[in-house]
Amino acid sequence: MIREALPMRRLALIAVLTTPLTVAAAPALAVGAGEIGGWGDAWGEDQAPNPAQPSRPRATIPAAQPAAPVAAPQPAPAPAPVQPGGWGQAWGEESAPEPAPARTRAAIPAARPVAPIAPMAPAPIAAPAPVQPGGWGQAWGDDGVPEPPQPRRATIPATAPTFPTASTPVAAAPRAPAASASDIRGWGDAWNDDAPAEPGQTNRPVRPVSVQPAAAEPEAxxxxxxxxxxxxxxxxxxxxxxxxxxxxxxxxxxxxxxxxxxxxxxxxxxxxxxxxxxxxxxxxxxxxxxxxxxxxxxxxxxxxxxxxxxxxxxxxxKDGVGKELRVLLSDRSRMAAASGIRSGGNRTDFDKAVYTACEPCRNQPDRRPLWEAKAVRITHDQEAQVIEYRDAWLELAGIPVAYTPYLSHPDPTVKRKSGLLAPTMGLSSSLGANITVPYFWAIADNQDITFSPRFLFPSSTATKVSTPETLDDAQDSVLQRVVLAGNHRWIGRSGEATTNASLTQDRHTAATRGHIDSEGRFDLDRTWRAGYQLQRTSDGTYNSLYGYPINSNRPWLTTRPYLEGFGRRNYALVEAMAFQGLRPTDDDDTSPLVLPHAMFSHQSHPNSRGAFWTVDSDMLAYNRLDGVSARRLSSNVAWNRPFRGKQGDLTDVSVSLRGDGYHSDHLNENQGSATAGRVVPQVAANWRYPFVRDSATMPQIIEPMVMVAASPNGNNPRSIPNEDSLDSELDDVNILRANRKTGLDRVEGGLRGGYGLRWSAHPRRLGYVAAQVAQGWRAHADSTYSERSGFGDNLSDYVARFDYAPTGNISFLNRVRLDKETAEVRRNETRISVGSPILRADVSYYRFDTTESENLTFPSKQVVTYTLSSQMTRHWAAQASAASDLSDNGGPLGWATKLIYSDECFAFVTNFRRSYIHDRDILAGYELTFNVVFRTLGDVPFNVF
Structure with a gap:
């Protein structure tokens, strides 16, 4: 018995008779959701059920028209000839069955159930009359009501008494794309063979999928x-x-x-x-x-x-064998094989196979991929989510470059999996030869650890430090030859944390060296958040020498646990801080331990006239083993209101009252403890008057600015220690502030102010240009400013800023401080960028004169850096850079070059650096780094010198 159905796209009329059967495609008809096959097939018999019996919903056939009843057909003189593929083949007979008497053909409404009846015995069949293929007699084949045409689907029923009630709809699958990677060439070419391998030529016998026939059973x-x-x-x-x-x-x-x-x-x-x-x-x-x-x-x-x-x-x-296989994985990587064996629905063994992650060349699809891995056997274990290679060669541009008897990597369904990562090899003048073999451990879905032990093979010229403390080069412990390093990552619903750490022993002194760098953040609720930062190292050069940089550009490390809260108009912070200096002159005994530091800020809602209140409070306590220790309590309350003049000028007025209290120890050699306090009322106003000139070619804005502030003089007694107000540098940012000091330990007093002019223009086709110049003044001298600070007397130096960006390919920024009397440059910061990605040049220049601030001197510095970069093609890029110290005792600091190739499956990066800096046990020298990345296989970095 057979049940046929018409497709939604291509329609076939099926007849269930004893004449030969051929199912052909025909135009599609509208079909109901619950349509089934013919009557005889649906009931496992050769006749239709009683119309009163329920059935699955049937679709309405728009083409069917009612017809008058006809008499039973007369026996035909001879059966019609049988064509191959017709009903005779389907039923194994030589003649077609006689068509049943036709009944009135009526449209069958869709999804209309009928009452059930018991199956009836088949009616006697008279001699068959000639029937044209596809006619109604063939379509019915019994005395029942005609069944509507069905989709182009066939259901082969089992002899089992029941069927599953449904099946999974089959999604449309893509046709085979153009051959890619190695599968576009013959296997004889891939394996230096002239003919493709047959499935029987694999390393192990091809396992037949078909099971052995069952024992003989009765025909029925x-x-x-x-x-x-x-x-x-x-x-x-x-x-x-x-x-x-x-x-x-x-x-x-x-x-x-x-x-x-x-x-x-x-x-x-x-x-x-x-x-x-x-x-x-x-x-x-x-x-x-x-x-x-x-x-x-x-x-x-x-x-x-x-x-x-x-x-x-x-x-x-789930099980099968095939030949001339090609596989497109979900991440667009490809495999091809001469033959393959599939077992269990989750494991496929490919014999004489090739794997690559490279896309086929669009212009030359027959071109060999940039890289491919060839193996005698490739196994894709979907249950273990791994792809394994046996006797594999890695080829680059068709040239074998590496061999391994075994290789494995996760398949595209894996995001994280435990296992060995690609090793890193290096050779440096400071460490000698070394190799790092990392292992990744996926502890859980939300955390993992990467162990990265580095094995050292020192040479006689590596890290020869000429100091009296240098001991014999004999290496007595294993830890002197190994650097134990690791990284732990955790992420949860309420936060995340990352930790990097390492440990070793110095090869010459056997001293223990290492570092830890950890950071975490945890959201306690919608208002409060906790976190920490932990940065410590054994000495100032360890991280640079062993290549474990800490993400900080400052010459010190910070350890900081904290708790902070965010309100709509409030902010609160409680923290503790410890510092470690990395410079040769830094001493841990003089570094402060801050415990605690708390601050609170609040801003009220503005009233109908725009006025609002602000409250800022701060509490600080710090201690030293050698030096000043102090406690500070500070609070500032301010009333603020903006005013808008009738002519369009804007004025911001602020009236504030601030109070500070201090208790300090060891402020100087002759004083044990001291207590000090101050109250600082202040009135300040900022006025600006923007003028706008609208133009079709270049709109402009000119804005004069004036700041005036007044507070009592002499609010910086020597009994108040200075910890956070050491930087008194004037620039374009703070020149027009009421308090130009950083931090809270020092305040600016007396009658003071500043004035300046800001201009900007927006040419329609030339981008943006802006300039600003300003100068500060005060009525009385202030001892907290040194002569070299730029504000040694009543008038400050001029500070200016100039920005120019005519197009996206050109930008210019200059920030400068000019001597108020000689116009000599005291500080200059310039950045220029010219060019497009094809060729771009960047120059940065920094110059700082010597500055002083309360017993501290910051030496002058003059540095210039050059960078030339080019995105030569879609895949190739290059970069060169250099830095030089232009001061009297300076010289070249170093230079570097970089060459990059990157495409969808392969990346190659090489760096060559030359450093002229010698810092304690870090030697000046060269460094050459290779980093090769094969997508899906991992990276293979290599360091030289």
Whole structure:
């Protein structure tokens, strides 16, 4: 028995008779959601059920018209000739059955149930009359009501008493794309062989997928084939093994004697989430084996797609063998093989296989990929989520560059997996030869650890430090030859944390050296957040020498736990801080330990006139083993209001009252403890008057600015220690502030102010240009400013800023401080960038004169850096840079070059550096770094010198 259905796209009229059967495609008709096959097939008999019996919903056939009843047909003189593929083949007979008396043909409404009845015995069949293929007699084949045409799908029922009630709809699967990577060449070319290997030539025998035939059974009770459900049913929950096979094709032929279903033309088979597409398919129902040929495509639930010329599979599509295989993985990487064996639905062994992550060249699809891994056998274990290689060669541009007897890497479904990572090899003048072999441990979905032990192989010229403390070079402990390093990452619903640490022993002194760099943040609720920062190292040069940089450009490390809260108009912070200096002159005994530091800020809602209050409070306590220790309490309350004049001028007025209290120890050698305090009332106003000139070519804005502030003089007694107000440098940012000091320990008093002018223009086609110049003044001298600070007397130096960005390819920034009397440059900061990505040049210049601030002197510095970069092509880029100290005792600091190649599957980066800086046990020298990245395989970095 056979049940056929019409497709949604291509329609075939199927007749269930004893004449030969050929299923052909026809124009599509509207089909209901619950349509099923013919009556005889649906009930397992040769006649239709009583119309009162319930059935699955049936679709309305718009083309059907009512017809008058006709008399029973008379016996025909002779049966019509049987054509191959017709009903006779389908039923194994030589004549077609007589058509039943036609009944009135009426449109059958969709989804209309009828009452159930018991099946009836088949009616006697008279001599068959000549019937044209596709006629109504063939379409009915019994005395029942005619069944509407069905979609182009066939369901082969089992002899088992029940069927699964539904099946998974088969999604449309892609046809085989253009051959890619190595699969576009013959296997003889890939393996230096003249002919492709056959499946039988693999290292192990090809395991047949078909099971052995069952023992002989009576003709009436053959072995139950895998059930095939109607294509229009929905999926059901349950074991995958019980899900029926779903088949669609242009032509379906069922040989009942042999138990073989043959499908031709756009064949699609769905089972357990997998889809098989082929030109021709033969399904042996007794042995549950499918044989597919011609543009075979197998789509996995993971997104992997396999292409072949020939495939033999079990009915559940889990086991099989194939030849001339090509695989497109879900991450767009590719594999090709001469043959392959599939087992269990989750493991595929490819013999004489090639793997690459490179996309085929669009212009030259036959071109060899940039890199590929060839192996005698490649195994893709989907359950273990790993791809393994046996006897593998890595080829770069067709040239073998590396061999390994075994290689494995995670498949595209894996985001994180425990295992060894690519090693890093290096050679430096300070450490000698070394190799790092990292191991990644995926502890859980939200945390992991990477162990990165580095093995040292020192040479006689590496790290020769000429100091009296240098001991004999003999290496007595294992830890002197190994650097133990690791990284831990954790992320949760309420926060995240990262830790980097390392430990070793110095090769010359056997002193323990190491570092830790950790940072975390945890959200306690919608208002409060806690966190920490932990940075410590054994000495000032360890991180630079061993290559464990801490993300900080400052010459000190900070350890800081904190708790902070955020309100709509409030902010609160409680923290503790410890510091470690990295310069040769830094002493840990003089570094302060801050415990605690707390601050609170509040800003009220503005009233109807825009006035608002602000409150800023701060508490600080710090201690030293050697030096000043102090406690500070400070609070500032201010009333603020903006005013807008009738002419468009803007004025911000602020009236504030600030109070500070201090208790200090060891402020000087002759004083033990001291207590001091101050109250600082202040009035300040900022006025600006913007003038706008609108123009069709270049709109401009000119804005004069004036600041005036007044507070009592002499608010910086020597009994108040200075910790956070050491930097008194004037610039374009703070010149017009009421208090130009940083921090809270020093305040600016007396009558003071500043004035300046800001100009900006926006040319329609020339980008943006702006300039600003300002100067500060005060009525009384202030001892907190030194002569070299730029504000040694009543008038300050001039500070200016100039920005110019005519296009996206040109930018210029200059910030400068000029002597108020001689206009000599005291500080200059310039950055210029010219060019497009094809060729771009950047120059940065910094000059700082010597400055002083309360017993501290900051020496002058003059540094220039040059950078030239080019994105030469889509894949190639280069960069060169240099730095030089232009001071009297300066010289070149170093230079570096970089060459980069990067595409979708491969990246190559090489760096060559020359350093002229010698810092304690860090030697000046060269460094050459290679970093090769094979996408999906990992990276292979290499360091030299």
């Amino acid at each position: 009770a053959p072995k139950a084939p895998r059930p095939m459900a109607p294509a229009t049913q929905d999926s059901v929950d349950g074991d995958e093994a019980e899900e029926p096979v779903r088949l669609t094709a242009d032509q379906i032929i069922h040989d009942r004697e042999l138990g073989i279903v043959t499908a031709k033309g756009r064949v699609e088979v769905g089972q357990t989430g997998r889809t098989l597409i082929a030109d021709t398919l033969s399904y042996n129902l007794k042995h549950d084996v499918m044989t597919a040929s011609g543009n075979v495509t197998l789509v996995e639930p993971t997104g992997d797609t396999m292409f072949a010329e020939y495939f033999e599979l079990t009915g559940d599509l």
